[in-house]
Amino acid sequence: MxxxxxxxxxxxxxxxxxxxxxxxxxxxxxxxxxxxxxxxxxxxxxxxxxxxxxxxxxxxxxxxxxxxxxxxxxxxxxxxxxxxxxxxxxxxxxxxxxxxxxxxxxxxxxxxxxxxxxxxxxxxxxxxxxxxxxxxxxxxxxxxxxxxxxxxxxxxxxxxxxxxxxxxxxxxxxxxxxxxxxxxxxxxxxxxxxxxxxxxxxxxxxxxxxxxxxxxxxxxxxxxxxxxxxxxxxxxxxxxxxxxxxxxxxxxxxxxxxxxxxxxxxxxxxxxxxxxxxxxxxxxxxxxxxxxVTNLPVVRPTVMASAPRVFEKVYNGIAARARAEGGAKYKIFLWAAKVARDYARTGQESMAATGSRTVPLWLGVQHALADKLVYGRIRAAFGGRLRGSASGSAALAPDIGYFFAGAGVPVLEGYGLTETSAACTVNPADDHRVGTVGRPLPGTEVRIAEDGEILLRGPGVMRGYHNLPEKTAEVLESDGWFRTGDIGEIDEEGFVRITDRKKDLFKTSGGKYVAPTEIEGRFKAVCPFASNILVIGNGRNYCTALIALDESVIMPWAASNGLGGRTYAEVVSSPEVHALIDGFVRRVNDDLQRWQTIKKFSVLPRDLDVEHGELTPSLKVKRPVVERAYAELVEAMYEGTREA
CATH class of the missing domain: 3.40.50.980 (Rossmann fold)
Structure with missing residues (x-):
């Protein structure tokens, strides 16, 4: 033993x-x-x-x-x-x-x-x-x-x-x-x-x-x-x-x-x-x-747990500052960001294939130079000693995960639920795989049901819902297996990948299934201005999206693009911002199947938040709440179309 x-x-x-x-x-x-x-x-x-x-x-x-x-x-x-x-x-x-x-x-x-x-x-x-x-x-x-x-x-x-x-x-x-x-x-x-x-x-x-x-x-x-x-x-x-x-x-x-x-x-x-x-x-x-942000250089942590939204905001903030500086500095940042992703992705692929993390000499040289020019400052912003940050509650866009891994701030995604007293799987620091939630923790079992649902069993699983035996019976089997409601897969090395929330999957009127969180993750990875996005299309004949922008990133862009002096609501409703976001939507659509593509979108007049009940305290989007709140915008995107 x-x-x-x-x-x-x-x-x-x-x-x-x-x-x-x-x-x-x-x-x-x-x-x-x-x-x-x-x-x-x-x-x-x-x-x-x-x-x-x-x-x-x-x-x-x-x-x-x-x-x-x-x-x-x-x-x-x-x-x-x-x-x-x-x-x-x-x-x-x-x-x-x-x-x-x-x-x-x-x-x-x-x-x-x-x-x-x-x-x-x-x-x-x-x-x-x-x-x-x-x-x-x-x-x-x-x-x-x-x-x-x-x-x-x-x-x-x-x-x-x-x-x-x-x-x-x-x-x-x-x-x-x-x-x-x-x-x-x-x-x-x-x-x-x-x-x-x-x-x-x-x-x-x-x-x-x-x-x-x-x-x-x-x-x-x-x-x-x-x-x-x-x-x-x-x-x-x-x-x-x-x-x-x-x-x-x-x-x-x-x-x-x-x-x-x-x-x-x-x-x-x-x-x-x-x-x-x-x-x-x-x-x-x-x-x-x-x-x-103020506390990190003072505390100088070696470990930290976080939610993906924090890393998305940090990345968007870094990109926005580089863009504002313009010229050579922005070009250097874009180059360094690409090198970080390539370095992390190549090392991960090498680890999976050979058991050791190696990269070509030319990429290693580029990475060393980018480290002196860019990555060192990023690590310093986290206190300079962070050996890893556990991330959970939602999926982290892979491009952002590769960026931070390449910059020396690995984000170790894990997976768990309230019903499992938090973590069931987590990425190991010495062999983390971006895009997965890691391997099962010792003592926890994971298997995939016939319909793709992830099932968990172990000491961390709840003993039931309080005063709700019927609800408990719906998710907790007599042999201890808990039905998570998430869809996923396990690869040959035991790494678990979450593909979507079972209840979030929807079918278009044409009979095609769509996993909205996958599309949403792709969009947030390519659009540095995005704060939240909700892909819609259940029973509809095409997909649309409600998009909320990060005020701290879009407002500096507005000031540099002829929209200075306007309020946030005025900026996000402008034709210029619609054209800006449309470019990112088109980029995402290029890599999607036809039935997955976002045909129309609306930029929301404000960001989603906990106070309005649109986000949970762990910053997950409450889809029904948002769809009800912006029902008129949603219907406007489907006006003139025939529903099946």
């Missing part, structure tokens, strides 16, 4: 066990970094502070004991409604060490759906980021008779501040209240926990020892495109498996510094906590998306 298999077979029952073991093993090592405003906060100045594992344990055990003091018991639900920040992790670990179960709520979730999640999960307490999140709970408190406590994170407080000193600065007005709902601060909860531990000093150790593998650990509600979200039941063993498999697969190492900005309410971000607790590396935590 291999050492990796031994570790998997003998994994602890829960992350709570992993956490206490980690603290005992490396109490004085740095565990977390997080930003704190300096001075009065008005200047925007910040500094990064640290928590050791020992200090983290003090905070976590106080929170866990505080929950026990409130009366929380095994598997009772405690919700967390907050953006990604240090307190989220402290609260989540506290819930686990109390033997309770966390209910993750996206902070962007509206009041009605927040109330639904809290009610359906039967949450007894809720951690809320600020008064705004608390107000959503209070608004529908009459629907939540079981909710007794709300614990408020002060958005201006330092997670390492002395609990007795209270928050550095509180809200200008008292937080909203509801009858029967006790509202207390995180510091107050910790004070209660400290007092509880004085009377029951062994409470947390006793509680953790009693946690069993199949005990409910987390409810994460899927951000579905239609209807109410479904609560995915993930037990403690799911997270323990994720923690150990991230170590044995070589994804994480003890000396890593990982930058975490992904939403912790999403399964991808949540799984990263398990891996970090297992390996004990440093986790730098800041969920502010607008600070990613």
């Amino acid at each position: 291999s050492s990796a298999q031994y570790l998997l077979d003998n994994r602890p029952p829960s992350v709570a066990h992993l956490f206490l073991s980690r603290v005992e093993a490396t109490p004085d090592r740095e565990a977390y970094r997080y930003p704190v405003a300096t001075g009065d906060g008005a200047s925007g100045a910040e500094e990064w502070r640290s928590l050791t594992w020992a200090r983290t344990a003090e905070r976590v055990t106080a929170i866990a004991a505080g929950l026990l003091a409130l009366g929380l018991r095994s598997e009772e639900r405690v919700a967390i409604s907050s953006s990604t920040r240090m307190e989220w992790i402290l609260a989540d670990l506290g819930v686990m060490c109390a033997g309770a179960a966390a209910t993750a709520v996206y902070p962007s979730t509206n009041a009605d759906e927040t109330a639904y999640i809290l009610s359906d999960s039967d949450s007894r307490a809720v951690f809320v980021e600020d008064a705004g999140q608390l107000a959503k709970v209070v608004e529908h408190a009459d629907r939540l008779p079981g909710l007794r406590h709300a614990i408020l994170f002060d958005p201006e407080s330092d997670p390492e501040s002395d609990p007795e000193s209270g928050p550095e600065s509180g809200p200008e007005t008292d937080p909203p209240r509801a009858e029967g709902l006790e509202v207390l601060s995180l510091a107050e909860l910790e004070e209660r926990g400290t007092a509880y531990l004085q009377e029951h000093p062994e409470a947390i150790d006793t509680t953790v020892r009693a946690i069993e593998r199949e005990q409910l650990a987390t409810l994460i509600y899927t951000s579905g495109t239609t209807g109410r979200p479904k609560g995915v039941r993930l037990v403690h063993d799911c997270w323990s498996y994720q923690g150990v498999v991230q170590e044995v697969s070589g994804l994480l190492e003890p000396d890593d510094v990982q930058f975490l900005w992904l939403p912790l309410s999403h399964v991808f971000g949540n799984a990263l906590i398990s891996g970090q607790v297992r390996t004990g590396h440093v986790l730098a935590v800041d969920g502010r998306v607008d600070r990613i």
Whole structure:
């Protein structure tokens, strides 16, 4: 038996066990970094502070004991409604060490759906980021008779501040209240926990020892495109498996510094906590998306998890700056981008054929020159130490994947779902294949059904949908195989490729099947101005597209092409922009089958976003929502045609 298999077979029952073991093993090592405003906060100045594992344990055990003091018991639900920040992790670990179960709520979730999640999960307490999140709970408190406590994170407080000193600065007005709902601060909860531990000093150790593998650990509600979200039941063993498999697969190492900005309410971000607790590396935590570019050179991560949209925006930004500089600099960038793709593609093909990554001498010389002129600056923008970035939640356009791989910032695509507690497959750093989602992780099985659907089985698979046995039976077989709803294939070397979402495939009125995500990926790869695209054609006699442009890229182009001074909406509706985008559509169409080609398109007046409900928090497009919102534009593209 291999050492990796031994570790998997003998994994602890829960992350709570992993956490206490980690603290005992490396109490004085740095565990977390997080930003704190300096001075009065008005200047925007910040500094990064640290928590050791020992200090983290003090905070976590106080929170866990505080929950026990409130009366929380095994598997009772405690919700967390907050953006990604240090307190989220402290609260989540506290819930686990109390033997309770966390209910993750996206902070962007509206009041009605927040109330639904809290009610359906039967949450007894809720951690809320600020008064705004608390107000959503209070608004529908009459629907939540079981909710007794709300614990408020002060958005201006330092997670390492002395609990007795209270928050550095509180809200200008008292937080909203509801009858029967006790509202207390995180510091107050910790004070209660400290007092509880004085009377029951062994409470947390006793509680953790009693946690069993199949005990409910987390409810994460899927951000579905239609209807109410479904609560995915993930037990403690799911997270323990994720923690150990991230170590044995070589994804994480003890000396890593990982930058975490992904939403912790999403399964991808949540799984990263398990891996970090297992390996004990440093986790730098800041969920502010607008600070990613600023934070990277400061944090200087060695690993980072991300979503494809971030790399698309980074690439488009680099290309836009080079275009603005014009002349020789733009030509050098275009040459270097081609060299990066050729270098990465050739090396990948060589690895697949011979087992070693080699390229022709002439290409190696060109790559070395391009590295000095272009790639070094790209790596520096990521902090200069990034050995790999895991990417999930959607497909990355292959051309962008090859570009970053050739530039020395490999994007390691993986695959997983909420129902599988995140990763099931991932590309290895030493043999990653652009265009695939890698090989199955140790302990996970993958097979392809007769209709092409990907089936998964392993310790990370959910135990069902909360309160929905019929929905569970639709996707979870009695022998443990989970139906993903994704279409894919497995090559001879075990690499998995996702070709489309089963429910997204559509048939034209001519009877031809179309995989829209494949076309959308191709378009985003060739069009640096694209932010989002939705290909439409179900039951129609040709395909059309709704296209949203990236404001940060199209506006500089507009200023340089006679459209300066116009608003974004005016720019994207102009004939000049329509002609610009039409050129990219034609380029994509040249490589498609006739029935796949985009015959007409409309440029949207604004980009798609989470706030309007058009994107999930993990930035996936909600197709039905977008099609309904822009139904008039869609119908206009089919006016005068005969439908079959």
